[in-house]
Amino acid sequence: MARITQLLDAGPTLSFEFSAPRDEAGAERLSQTLARLSRHQPHFMSVTYGAGGTTRGPTRDWVRTIRDEFRVEAMPHLTCVAHTQDEIAEIISDYESDGIENILALRGDLPQDAESPTQAFETAAELTQFIRERADWDIAVAAHPEGHPMAASVEADLKHQAAKLAQADFALTQFGYRAHCYEQFVNQLDARGVKTPVIPGIMPPTNVAGIERMSALNATEFPIEIRERLAQASTSAERREIGVEVAVNLGRELLELGAPGLHIYTMNFSRAASEVASALGWPAD
Numbered sequence: 278m279a280r281i282t283q284l285l286d287a288g289p290t291l292s293f294e295f296s297a298p299r300d301e302a303g304a305e306r307l308s309q310t311l312a313r314l315s316r317h318q319p320h321f322m323s324v325t326y327g328a329g330g331t332t333r334g335p336t337r338d339w340v341r342t343i344r345d346e347f348r349v350e351a352m353p354h355l356t357c358v359a360h361t362q363d364e365i366a367e368i369i370s371d372y373e374s375d376g377i378e379n380i381l382a383l384r385g386d387l388p389q390d391a392e393s394p395t396q397a398f399e400t401a402a403e404l405t406q407f408i409r410e411r412a413d414w415d416i417a418v419a420a421h422p423e424g425h426p427m428a429a430s431v432e433a434d435l436k437h438q439a440a441k442l443a444q445a446d447f448a449l450t451q452f453g454y455r456a457h458c459y460e461q462f463v464n465q466l467d468a469r470g471v472k473t474p475v476i477p478g479i480m481p482p483t484n485v486a487g488i489e490r491m492s493a494l495n496a497t498e499f500p501i502e503i504r505e506r507l508a509q510a511s512t513s514a515e516r517r518e519i520g521v522e523v524a525v526n527l528g529r530e531l532l533e534l535g536a537p538g539l540h541i542y543t544m545n546f547s548r549a550a551s552e553v554a555s556a557l558g559w560p561a562d
């Protein structure tokens with residue numbers, strides 16, 4: 278179908294992220310969400326991959342569904358933390374036979390109760406190199422503009438991220454709510470000579486508890502002024518309205534800063550993501 282770098286060359290991209298569900302109810306919901314969000318004609322959709330055995334989910338099946346049924350470019354995520362080299366080689370070969378052209382290479386995090394990892398690859402950068410030697414794909418990596426929570430220091434983290442992004446074709450960021458953090462991160466990469474396109478991730482803040490939990494895990498700021506506004510809302514409709522407004526304003530700011538696209542974290546729900554996409558100039562057909 279298409280390489281994402283070519284889509285980025287043509288102007289800001291719209292993309293949505295989904296997680297591969299592991300039960301029938303989740304699969305049904307995701308099918309409905311894909312049907313609704315594909316009407317915005319996004320440039321691509323991505324599907325997560327759990328790092329540990331039971332959290333993996335059928336990423337490959339959903340990537341095929343998105344491409345074949347919804348005619349949207351689909352990018353699988355691939356984590357390496359609990360895989361052997363042979364397993365990764367086999368996954369790459371499966372995706373090659375599926376005609377995949379883009380992949381997001383990640384280290385991943387093991388669930389806390391997971392058995393000790395095989396550790397064939399220690400970092401996403403090593404996985405990127407391994408894929409590069411085997412497949413002629415666009416390879417994306419994760420970016421953490423506010424720093425990775427397990428980083429030894431701000432400087433070590435930035436150095437690692439710059440080296441990783443220099444090897445990649447583009448990057449997708451962790452979700453965040455401060456456009457200036459994205460701007461500062463891109464400037465810091467630029468100062469290190471790294472020009473890899475960095476697509477910022479946006480999560481409409483509609484589920485306060487969920488975002489508080491994820492922000493704490495990712496070491497991403499969930500600004501107090503947004504939390505206070507959401508706390509004052511008394512219905513889920515009001516919270517969605519605020520969450521959409523916050524995401525739209527952030528998206529506008531990021532595009533004005535020159536972001537090459539926007540990547541919307543959907544949590545497999547369509548409504549807020551659809552409203553954000555429409556307000557930012559990508560209406561449904």
Ligand code: FAD
Binds near residue numbers: 328354384399425441
């Ligand atoms: P890496 O870049 O390998 O390392 C993360 C951090 O470790 C670095 O930023 C740095 O601080 C430190 N580090 C690593 N190596 C070095 C070094 N040599 N020197 C100094 N510091 C170093 N997780 C999933 O399980 N499944 C998914 O599908 C998934 N999708 C994601 C999508 C996006 C867009 C993002 C942003 C994250 C996603 N994650 C996913 C989460 C991700 O797996 C975690 O954030 C994980 O902890 C780090 O992965 P990484 O690929 O950034 O790792």
